[in-house]
Amino acid sequence: MPISPTYTKIIIIPASAIDENGHVNNVVYVQWMQDLALEHYSNIGGIEAQGPNSTWVIRKHSIEYFLPAFEGEEIEARTWVEELRKVRSLRMYEFVRKSDGKVLVKGETDWVFMDTQTGRPKAIPVEVEKFLKRQEVKIN
Secondary structure (H helix, E strand, C coil), X not given: CCCCCCEEEEEECCHHHECXXXXXXXXXXXXXXXXXXXXXXXXXXXXXXXXXXXXXXXXXXXEEECCCCCCCCEEEEEEEEEEECCCEEEEEEXXXXXXXXXXXXXXXXXXXXXXXXXXXXXXXXXXXXXXXXXXXXXXX
């Protein structure tokens, strides 16, 4: 069960996202996943809440591609935090084509909360958890 509300953003697929096969390049989705996570976290005040000498690093990405998307199509990108553990956060993603509601891609990222001075994982502050549970955020 998700611990955070869903963050959504509308993306109109630019020509720069298209590969030699004529659809969105697989790597572009990974970049969008990272960008969405950072936008969501920043918009809810997570950066300020985490305190000094702290950052998030990616431990693992997992992504599944269902259908291609093409230049000019409008897609809704969604992300939410599914689970928080002592030093880790599991974030989920979906990319849905607006014209027909079909899920194009699903993914997840295992993020680890780190101490920037020691380079070691550290406990996620209670303040960060509170910010993650705030209301839904939409960016259009």
